[in-house]
Amino acid sequence: MQILIRNARIIDPGHPDGPGDVLIVDGRIAAVEAAGTLAADGAERQVVEAQGLWLTPGLIDLHVHFREPGQEYKETILTGSQAAAAGGFTAVCTMPNTDPVNDDPAITALILRQAAAAGLVRVYPVAAISKGLKGEQLCEFGELKAAGAVAVSDDGRPVMNGQLMRRALEYASGFALRVISHCEDLHLAESGAMNEGAVATRMGLSGIPNAAESVMVMRDIALAALTGVSVHIAHVSAAESVAAIRRAKADGINVTAETAPHYFTLTEAAVEGYDTHAKMNPPLRSEADRQAIRQGLADGTLDAIATDHAPHAVSEKEVEFDRAANGIIGLETSLPLGLKLVAEGVLTIETLIERMAIAPARILGLEAGVRVGLPADVTLIDPNKEFTVRAAAMQSKSRNTPFDGWTLKGKAVMTIMDGRIVYRDQG
């Protein structure tokens, strides 16, 4: 099986940007040459004319919830993989808060089996830090690693116990597992439903202060310094967290961080009218926070963009705001919202691809790029394609997006994973 992509603009951060031809053979990139130099010889060589399109390393999402096992009515590994491929992603990291929790090698193996059966994107399971996400007992990191876990996290819940977090960092380092931290002080967050501030006060919703996140970011930075083990901070939303991570990096502490498209696109104002599609954890913050997130992405304080893709059924969102489930789906809007940052001059396209592919790969200890010998995981983007987001037409099994009806410019038109076309835009 061979695919020849002709005349694409190849955007591979750190490498020359320009038009070129890329030949894919047996799942690997076999040749990258100047545009117009590779010939379409042989019937088995499928040719993709990519004039006007951008070819980038396959996007990698460090943070998704695919709900399988246990909540297949929200999403399955198959439907999640379809959403990922449609969004231009070739790999995703699935969070462990499934039912049962991914705290057991058998669950990790099940996820990988289902992912292989779907065969659309690479699925990297993130296993739990603590048994049942209860914060009481460390999971068997060695066994989980052997089963295929790439990282550990209690995502969905924070690790409230500082000693557990310290030991998790130390123990994980012995198995070369990354630790991903959902930073939230549950006491400070209490029963909060949205960002603390004037909007929450007006709407009579209880607020979650920025400090509920930032104090835990600061704790984890201190623990990374103490142990010498790197920590990855999930879904950063608050300006104070960005500042703390920036300081930590300047001090040489080994910390990486991600934010999500909703935090650089929306603010708490989206909650107005009790719109449950604007309810997530951490919550949408103020405009000052949004600006700080954008700045953090631009200067590299925030290494990666991850979606925190969190599918929920209509019945879990069409309820009173306080009772609504947290989270939104994000795989099919992440790249277009990232491209909006490029259009707005916040990031260069190179930096965007760095945040959505190269850095996530590096954090996972992988290499991503459009270079000879690397796995053929690539994304073709049409930067000029305008489209209207239609929740009802999405690949995800769920519809919970605040971006329904938005008109965006630029999207993935073809996703190639392991040398196979796993998504082709039909529009």
Add this chain to the structure above:
Amino acid sequence: MPFDKKDILDIASLSVEDIQLILDTAESMREISERPIKKVPALRGKTVVLFFYEPSTRTRLSFDLAAKRLSADSVAISADMSSLVKGETLLDTARNIEAMRPDVVVLRHAYSGAPQFLAGRLKASVINAGDGTHAHPSQALLDMLTVRRKKGTLQGLKIAIVGDIAHSRVARSNCVGFTKMGAQVVMAGPPTMIPKGIETLGATVAPSIEDAMSDADVIMMLRIQKERLKKFSMSTEREYARHFGLNRQRVALARQDVVIMHPGPINRGVEIAPDVADGPHSIILDQVTNGVAVRMALLYLVLGGGRHADTD
């Protein structure tokens, strides 16, 4: 000026003219309540469902009397007795209510925004009888009516609202309402009970309770709930009474003709000293009387009463 609101969800969505019309209508409704036969046929054949997800004997009784005095049929459903409520979502409930073809649904709910949720899904009018910590428009309107009757106007008055502002829908709705009508609202309480950004509702936050009370025309005390101890919002009730409660010394800081209000039920000896609650400045019972009149006005107006009155 016809009344064109389908629902009464909060004070913020009412104009000054709307509020004036409601208060004026309530004045004429008050007169009905003074008659030996306290009933007019204005809403005969109309159905009012009183849906109370949160226990509230007073507000429910007040709406119930209001409906009956206008000859509407009223049915009260409360969370504890209703099989409708068990295990059902508010959406299911909305559909069930809709199928009964009510004309007005009066909703009390523990979650902010629930009346808005229902209003968007029902053909019937929705009147918010208190949602979470968001709004309690009928309470604010009856408070405005009570003050207007005592003072002749709301314009230029200093209204002190004291206590647990953070958890009070009454404080929010009164703040928006009185400010809209030209009064100056000053809030005070322990800093743990003053929510961030409350000034955006039009209030100023006084540095001390004495500052708030000084020269006040109206003092409104909010109910303190024991649960706040567990949430670290206060220490003991005894200390609260001493530092933030209303007593005679503090009343003396206000204007001589100050009126003292409380949305009820009162914790005598906590937020308000018994002799003040029952003293000459207290208009707490007027609030209750005016409550029925305001709720009659709301039912009457959302069911089209205002429109007929204005056609000629």
